[in-house]
Amino acid sequence: MAADHGDPALDVLCLPLDTGALAWPQAGGALFLRARAGVALRAAARPGLVCEQTFRPAADALERDGWMVQDIQDTDARYPLVLALPPRQRDEARALLARAVVHCAPGGTVVACMANDEGAKSGEADLKALCGLSGNLSKQHCRVFWSMPDPAKVDPDLLARWAALDAPRAIVDGRFVSRPGVFAWDRIDAASALLAAHLPADLAGRAADLGAGWGYLSHEVLVRCPGIASLDLYEAEARALDLARTNLADARVPVAFHWYDVTTGLPQRYDVIVSNPPFHAQGRADRPDIGRAFIAAAADALNPRGRLWLVANRHLPYEQVLDARFASVRIVAQDKGFKIVEAIKQ
Secondary structure: OOOOOOOHHHHHHHHHHHOOOOOOOOOOOEEEEOOOOOHHHHOOOOOOEEEEOOEHHHHHHHHHOOOEEOOOOOOOOOEEEEEEOOOOOHHHHHHHHHHHHHOEEEEEEEEEEEEHHHOHHHHHHHHHHHHOOOEEEEEOOEEEEEEOOOOOOOOHHHHHHHHOOOOOEEEOOOOEEEOOOOOOOOOOOHHHHHHHHHOOOOOEEEEEEEOOOOOHHHHHHHHHOOEEEEEEEEEOEHHHHHHHHHHOOOOOOOEEEEEOOHHHOOOOOEEEEEEOOOOOOOOOOOOHHHHHHHHHHHHHHEEEEEEEEEEEEOOOOOHHHHHHHOOEEEEEEEEOOEEEEEEEOO
């Protein structure tokens, strides 16, 4: 999410700090899980703030604003203040709240905020069940709620169970691993399956998968296209990319994994690109501009006569950029609300 396009959940998360209902720590800093940049975060001094963010565009925005971005997943660091923006998926959200409590120092405060239509009521109830509730505020259709966890009263079994809720686990009869919160986490996405079924066996050379997710489409490219000599996966969500590393651990060709924002353009050139581009960012509204940016990036990165194989929702307006950037564009198939496109570079 762009920093200045409006982020009500971030605004309301900062509300108790900016109004004096809660105080910023005098020492020890603060941790911000699923941090997002924005006006509300910049509105006051936040000394010692450490941000954790696994979505590359959001992490890049934080760094551009001067915030420290670190992965504290496997550390025992503890902070007097832990902020969190839990996601909509409840298992993932519960795991994040459990991590917030684990990283909260004795006598510290955990503060979380969610939009009302993305599970705020459930999130507040979950924090209360985990460690009790100390206060809440509502504004802009969001709810911020906080707790000052007493270690003696936190249920260690519940904490451990919730912390494990987003752990990788086997899916699709054990063929792959995935985890709650990533795109199509517990199934093979119908659009990707449709694209895989239409991939021609003669795709060959150096290939890339843009928006690779947990790796299903990349896996199918290698199974169905014996001429592929190497494969690069580009994925903005680090949690998904870690899964792809596992799912392609036995790949027959060299495979590289890039935590990367494809909309900024690609650093290398390819003979083949496949993609099921995202059409949402961190909200629910359609974002066809993301898919168009993926297509433009593919066009710039393909070698002459290079081939793009793309799947998209049928209603998404990609034809103009496809026609403008490729010498040949054809609709290979349309089914179940999706379209399969082959585009060939000049």
